[in-house]
Amino acid sequence: MYLGLKEMRYEKLRYSLLTGVMVLIALVVFILAGLAGGLSQGNRLAVDQWQAKYVYLNKDANKNIMASQLTTDATNDVKGKQVANIALDSTVVRKIGSNNKIDISALGTANNSFIMPKVTSGHKVQRDNQIIISQNLKDQGIKIGDKVRLGSNDTKLTVVGSYGKSTYSIAPTMYMNLATLAKIKAAGTPVTKPLGINAIITKDSQLSGNKHNLQRLPINDFIQNLPGYSAEQTTLNTMIYFLFAMSLAIIGIFMYVLTLQKQSLFGVLKVEGIGTRHILASVVTQAAVMSVISVAIGLLITIGIGAIAPTGMPFALNYPQLGIYAISLILASILGSLLSWRTIAKINPVTAIK
Amino acid sequence: MANVMELVNVSKRFGSGHTAVNALSDVNFEIQQGQFVSIIGPSGSGKSTFLTIAAGLQTPTSGKVLLNGTDLATQSEKQRLQYRFDHVGFILQSSNLIPYLTVSEQFKLIDRLAHQKFQEKEMRQLLDRLDLKNLDDAYPNALSGGERQRVAIAKALYHEPDIILADEPTASLDSTRSFDVVDRLVSEAHDLNKAIIMVTHDERLITKSDVVYQIDDGKMQKLENKETVESHN
Ligand SMILES: Nc1ncnc2c1ncn2[C@@H]1O[C@H](COP(=O)(O)OP(=O)(O)OP(=O)(O)O)[C@@H](O)[C@H]1O
Numbered sequence A: 001m002y003l004g005l006k007e008m009r010y011e012k013l014r015y016s017l018l019t020g021v022m023v024l025i026a027l028v029v030f031i032l033a034g035l036a037g038g039l040s041q042g043n044r045l046a047v048d049q050w051q052a053k054y055v056y057l058n059k060d061a062n063k064n065i066m067a068s069q070l071t072t073d074a075t076n077d078v079k080g081k082q083v084a085n086i087a088l089d090s091t092v093v094r095k096i097g098s099n100n101k102i103d104i105s106a107l108g109t110a111n112n113s114f115i116m117p118k119v120t121s122g123h124k125v126q127r128d129n130q131i132i133i134s135q136n137l138k139d140q141g142i143k144i145g146d147k148v149r150l151g152s153n154d155t156k157l158t159v160v161g162s163y164g165k166s167t168y169s170i171a172p173t174m175y176m177n178l179a180t181l182a183k184i185k186a187a188g189t190p191v192t193k194p195l196g197i198n199a200i201i202t203k204d205s206q207l208s209g210n211k212h213n214l215q216r217l218p219i220n221d222f223i224q225n226l227p228g229y230s231a232e233q234t235t236l237n238t239m240i241y242f243l244f245a246m247s248l249a250i251i252g253i254f255m256y257v258l259t260l261q262k263q264s265l266f267g268v269l270k271v272e273g274i275g276t277r278h279i280l281a282s283v284v285t286q287a288a289v290m291s292v293i294s295v296a297i298g299l300l301i302t303i304g305i306g307a308i309a310p311t312g313m314p315f316a317l318n319y320p321q322l323g324i325y326a327i328s329l330i331l332a333s334i335l336g337s338l339l340s341w342r343t344i345a346k347i348n349p350v351t352a353i354k
Numbered sequence B: 001m002a003n004v005m006e007l008v009n010v011s012k013r014f015g016s017g018h019t020a021v022n023a024l025s026d027v028n029f030e031i032q033q034g035q036f037v038s039i040i041g042p043s044g045s046g047k048s049t050f051l052t053i054a055a056g057l058q059t060p061t062s063g064k065v066l067l068n069g070t071d072l073a074t075q076s077e078k079q080r081l082q083y084r085f086d087h088v089g090f091i092l093q094s095s096n097l098i099p100y101l102t103v104s105e106q107f108k109l110i111d112r113l114a115h116q117k118f119q120e121k122e123m124r125q126l127l128d129r130l131d132l133k134n135l136d137d138a139y140p141n142a143l144s145g146g147e148r149q150r151v152a153i154a155k156a157l158y159h160e161p162d163i164i165l166a167d168e169p170t171a172s173l174d175s176t177r178s179f180d181v182v183d184r185l186v187s188e189a190h191d192l193n194k195a196i197i198m199v200t201h202d203e204r205l206i207t208k209s210d211v212v213y214q215i216d217d218g219k220m221q222k223l224e225n226k227e228t229v230e231s232h233n
């Protein structure tokens, strides 16, 4: 310990440079984690807010909700508490009289369904052609009382309420009843009953028949199959895991080279009765100190970036997860430094006396 | 007086068959407290081999290495490591100081590793004896060669070792400084009642020794008076 710390003090430049490299790695890890978190949240926040357990899709949809076509009477095949039909559409919203278009995810469900968000201002959806909007859509200039149009549809919708931040498919959400969304999706052609929906969202439930070719998915399975979701997450996570390996390799190689340079000194230490255990402890101490410092700096910078990141940028920090990544980086560095163990153990003190 | 260290019929052979080298053959050696003993011999005679065996860095092929009565050869590598740490002081050719520790930290490290408080008074006395004043915060590379070896002597004497092994301690010094270092070692042995073994190939340095052993081709003999060294060559 003592030896390792004193050496770092003596060789400040050498060890600060390595710490600097480690800061960069830690920073990339944390920023990637922030982006992965942001993208993940952008895709699934609305789904998480449902607090549902199972999703029923059309079996032929290959677990893809956008490809799943059902009708409202499919709920007859599902037995359970809190069963909600959902229809969704990816479209744009435009205030009447304005040309500013915003990408949104429009979700339709029954007025009293359990997945309909609780409004925090205004009131709930009570009739056709009423919508409630998420806070992030509100942040982009749409207010309660505004009249809006969706896509190229002529129907005038009224914003009657709003709820907290919510996103789906990297776009802010709005909710309306099924009839309103059906009308918008039908775009002019008359709407028939039963209404078309994409999925049935439930808490506790089972299939009780299968006239409608349903497939029951646990909510996590459903999330993994959100379009693009797992591809994005796998890509970013692979990069993060690769960076753990990189920090292990960088510290490992660096400490190994330093160990080779110091072989004769270590030989002398062994002559004096200071064994492998103490020498290795000093090397590990150095790796631990450098990685703790660099992870701390990396975290601070990342939190700073999180605070100033523009609202449009998908960036969300999940602190428990950052904590796990921070510990993993530190462990990877310590593991890297342990790679010098054999070299240190093999140094023969006899060579110090010639 | 009891022997601090005694080597009894020690042989060390490297390799086997017709390429075997007998670095030490049937060596007998003894040293007592308060003695300064020199070992002299030409290059390749076995001086370093002797020292590494005396230090327990390698085990003899046959024979006994007794340190205060215990045979080092029967101890495990770990025990020998601990033994060196606790009871043996070393002074090596080109100073065994750690480059990134200041003079006082060289001593503090030993206390840290021994899990005990820094014995500042002991260090101060040793450094004063060796005329090393105001150098506590200096790094080894800021010291002269002579100062460095004197710090190494102080460090070797720190914590009252049973024996001090000096391997050509003057190799990196000019002759004036060499004599100074050897004189100091001799007086440490006499004044502090320590057993010090010095290995050297420089005959001029052995005149103040209490006992001189001559080693040649692995065979060691005690010289009864120091003049024989001259006549021998
Ligand atoms: N590990 C070893 N393997 C084989 N032979 C060795 C080994 N160590 C020493 N020897 C041989 O043993 C003999 C004595 O070597 P040693 O190093 O003890 O000599 P020395 O007196 O210290 O010489 P110098 O004054 O040059 O340092 C030499 O012939 C040397 O080649």
Ligand SMILES: [Mg+2]
Binding pocket: A353, A354, B047, B048, B049
């Ligand atoms: Mg030698």
